[in-house]
Amino acid sequence: MAIFISACNAVKRVPDGKNLLVKNNILVNGKSTNDENASNQMYQKPNGTLLGYKLRLNLYNLANLNPDSTYQARFKNHPGRYENWSKVLSAKQVDRLGQSFLYKGIHDFLKNTGEPPVIIDTSKTKKTLLRLKFYYFNNGYFNVKTDYTIDSIAPKKARINYNILTGPGYTLDSIRTTILTPALDSLYKTNPEPSVLKSGKQYKTSDFEEEKNRITTYFRNHGAYFFQPTYVTFDIDTIGKKNKADINLKIGNNNIQERDSSRTEPFKLYKISDVNIYTDYSAANAKSKITDSTTYKNFNLYSYKKLKYKPRAITDAIFINKGSTYSDTRTTLSSRYLNNLKIFNYPSIQYEVDKRDSTAQSLVANVYLTPRKKYSFGATLDVTHSNIQDFGIGASVSETIRNVFNRAETLEISARVNVGSSKDMANPNNNFFNVSEYGIDTKLNFPRILMPFGTEKIIPKRMIPSTSIAAGFSKQRNIGLDKENFTGALSYNWSPKRLNTAKLEVLNAQFVRNLNPDNYFNVYTSSYDELNGIANVYNTTPSNVDSNGNLIISSGTTGFTDDVLSGQTALTPADQQYKDVESIEERRVRLTENDFILASSYTFTKTTKKDLADNNFYQFKAKIESAGTLLSLISNVANLPQNVNGNYEIFNLEYSEYIKTEFDYIKHWDFGKEKVLAVRSFFGIAIPFGNSDYIPFSRSYYSGGSNDNRAWQPYSLGPGSTDALDDFNEANMKIALSAELRFKVFGDVKGAVFADAGNIWNVLDNVTDDKATFNNVNDLAEIALGTGFGLRYDLSFFVVRLDLGFKTYNPAHEKGDRWFKEYNFGHSVLNFGINYPF
Structure with missing residues (x-):
């Protein structure tokens, strides 16, 4: 603080007789304006600020601008000092010390990070005034008058007032055309897109440029190969008019250059x-x-x-x-x-x-066409950290084969392996690398719709259709219950319009096999602690517990649960502890059962984002997914037998049946000067029916994390007001709302303040806990709110992001005690992310 206070003299490096620019004030007809386009005409702008503080200027003022001279002066003023230092170090080391970070590097860093004072330059002020005059002239103020004044507001500080007298704005009056080429004249008259220039509209130079581009685009899409925007000119007549202008749009003939001469001829349509x-x-x-x-x-x-x-x-x-x-x-x-x-x-x-x-x-x-190589090999090595792995090392290799069947198909084959360390997983041997995963994936892409019948009339080739067939296998060891995961998919992709995409996933099959279901309570320790606490009071079978009185995993946990649910203990269905055991067992069964999912889905995405630099756009995404319906239809038609639970099976496994829908909307507003407001809203719900009364874990929702509610860790929010009792909390309905104001701090460092709201709930499934279920609109009071701030560093090809979230409204607390209960650094969550969250 003392260092910064000592640098707070903003005019420290402003020469005598000069002034630091503190503000540009544009006065249009005597009133101040915040027109950003007008502000962009400035040749000089005040030093940047961070929350009103000129951080970069003061960093610059901290720097020694001539550290070499200062270092040499230490010895010139004390002749014997150099010899004394040379005896301890050496003459060479003493000389090099002057180039070290301590004496020079830190000052170079401050100069490069900081920003020199912006000193008012009247020559640049006059250039700015000229640009402002052209700016208002190009917006229809043909009689604009300009001047400037410099107001001193403190010692060595001043403000520039740019005074603009616009006069009346000119509007367009009559508009006519003179097109020499008859073919183009006919095209102009048949163009269905209306002209940008309209009678009564105020004159704007940008409208004339837009009209040029409109005409050129239409002509060149209808055969005028040699036509360019420069062939469109305008005669603007204001003589005898009061604040009005007659427009004559002129298009001449084609100008053909032939060696040393040129000639003109009517344009041809090719x-x-x-x-x-x-x-x-x-x-x-x-x-x-x-x-x-x-x-x-x-x-x-x-x-x-x-x-x-x-x-x-x-x-x-x-x-x-x-x-x-x-x-x-x-x-x-x-x-x-x-x-x-x-x-x-x-x-x-x-x-x-x-x-x-x-x-x-x-x-x-x-x-x-220049072919790419038929075979391409790739390899990656990653170091990872996640909510499951504290530390992980992953490697992958991939091979791409192009033109597999000589019809422009591409085949991608990739294999991956990951080993990691997790203190949260059961680790009886205390090994550092105690989790592992490996897998292989294949994907075959066809640049057309593969159907037994033609689809050109439904999905024409201008929509760039493609078909993708994918299959994969992965295996996890010592991660939770250990799993084998088999996947397969057939999908069609196309673009109905330039910025719209559609995806029809005809089949998406997934088979999840749990290899170590007996490990459940070693992983889900919250469930074990709750069950063990109940057993300490109500267990009646000595073999269920160890010498310390704790339930043995898994024989004891299974035995005690069976005793409770079969009425072998003092607990009855009316007791809360009985219901708790029932809920724990329901969750255990759900998460340890093998899952088979055969789903179909349709996803539609629409965006107005033109490119990566576009910060004024919206994006809408909708998805509907249905699983198990086809299998149930076949089972019903074939009159297949049902199991003891009244459900159908395939490969001796109850398949999942549900319908799921999601809506995601993102909107960005660009306020200029690198200030962007971004908002996101998400709603998703998955409803089990028929063959299922719950949603598989892989298809459920969770809340929290760096791309969700940043005040909570992943899986640690909800469901409802349950205070995240389980280790991995999930449910089948989710609401998420986020807003984020992004702004420039200095250089490539950006800042943000944000608010994230949302939660997950169980609805229309087999969960009976009232705190976890969504029953009516009153449960919207369980939407959690997290607020915070973040810093981002823009590396051009991606953004490194740090966000600090604070629990502002926590529905897990009792009503009336939910606001700001944990609003402190001790309960905050630091999120690390790559790229923006939405």
Whole structure:
């Protein structure tokens, strides 16, 4: 604190006669404005602040700007000091000491991290004034007048006032067109998209640029190959008009440059006369001879070596057809689809005028494809930390095989292994690496819809459809109950629109086999402690407990539970302890049973996010999933027998049956100056029916964690107001709401304040605990609230994130005692994450 206070003299490095810029004040017709676009015209802006404090400026002021001179001065002022130091260290070491972090490095760090004072420069002020004049002129204020004043507000501190007198704004009056090429004139009149320029609208230069782009896009999508935005000009006439302007939109003829001369002629609308596809093009073979070729549905395919692709695999990805009108959109769509095949580098599509056409109104489309390597090998090594593993080392290898069946298919095979350490897992041998997992996954992707019938009318190829077939196996050892997991899936993917995606998972099969169910109470210690506490009072069978009176796992826990539920103890169904034992046993059975899930789902995603830099967008995702319905239908039709529980089985295993739906909505608002407000809402519910009265653990919901409610650890919130009694708390309904304000701190360091709300509940399943179930809207009072702040460091390709969450409203406490009960650092949760949470 003393160091920072000593640096708080913000004008410490401001020369005499100069002023530190503390504020830019834009006054439009005498009133201050917060127009961000106007503020962006500034050549000089005040030093940045963090919560009102000029942190970077003061860091800079802490630095010694000439540490080398200061170090040398230590010896010039004391001639004998250098010799004395040299006796202890050596002359070379003394010289190097002046370059050390202690004497120089720390000052370089402060200078580089800090920010020098922004000193008012009147030449830059005048440049800013000129830019402001152009800015308001381009927004229709043709008679704008500008000047500036500098107000001293403290010693060596000043504010610049930019005074803008706009005068009246000009509006558009009559709008007419002069288009010399008849074909373009006809196209202009048939364009269904309305003009950006409208009579009565205030003049804006940006509208004219937008109108140029609108016209150019339409023309180039309807054959005008040589048309460019520069051919669109505007005559703006304000003579004799009072604050109004007549507009004449002019489009001249095509200007053709021929050596030392040029000529003009009307624009032509071109059609495609040929589509040539070079399937193995490279710079090295560009001048080689074609050795293999074929023609398929008016496409000409050429290869410098033997043709390795079935023609349809490539032609299905090309939307440029012989005889069609030239279109930029078709070119772009073809490039996207070809790139999506993942067997070529990004394609090159070039056009040339067909010399065979005497009217010179035909184009030859040449598509150059450079194949990627048929085989690609990859390997990764990861060090991990999670709520299950305190420390883990993972390795994976993968092999990608392209064009497997010569129709642009890709096959991906990957294997992974992980070993780790967990203090929470049962570890009788006290080994450091006490958990392990390995697995293998395969995925075969087809760039089309695989169906026994045509789907072009339902899902046309412009939607870039694909089919994916996946299978996988994994095995865990000493992780919970130890599991084998078998998965398989068949799914279809397509993009109905440019920024929309759809996925139909026809089949998603999962078989989870628990290898060590007797280990349950060693893992779920909270359940054991609760059961053991009841047994200390009500156990009547000596063989159930050890010499210390604790239940033996698993013979004792099973024996005591059986005694209670069969009426062999003093407990009756009316007792709360009986209900607790019943609940513990229900959860144990649910989590130790093997699961078979055969599900189908449909997922739709819509977003307005144009690119990674877009911070003003929304994203909506909806999913509906149904499991077991097909198996139950077959079982009913076939009149298959039911087991003693009244349920159907497959492979001697009760399969899961449920319906599940999820809705996820994300919205970002960009307030400029790197301030972004992001909100997220999520609702999900899975309802068991028919063959099931609960949801499998792998399909249930949990709350808490770095991408959820950041004031709670993963699996440690809910269900309802139960105070997270179990080690891994899950349920079948979830509500989550989050809001986060992001802002720049300095450089690549960003900050955020956030609020996360939500919880999980059991609903319409076999859980009877009233605290854990959602019965009516009054249970919305059990939505937990966490608030906090975070720091993020932007590494361009990803963001490293630290968030500190505080329990603001905890529904696990009694009503009236839920607000700020644990609002302190002792109960806070520090989250580490990669990239933003939403």
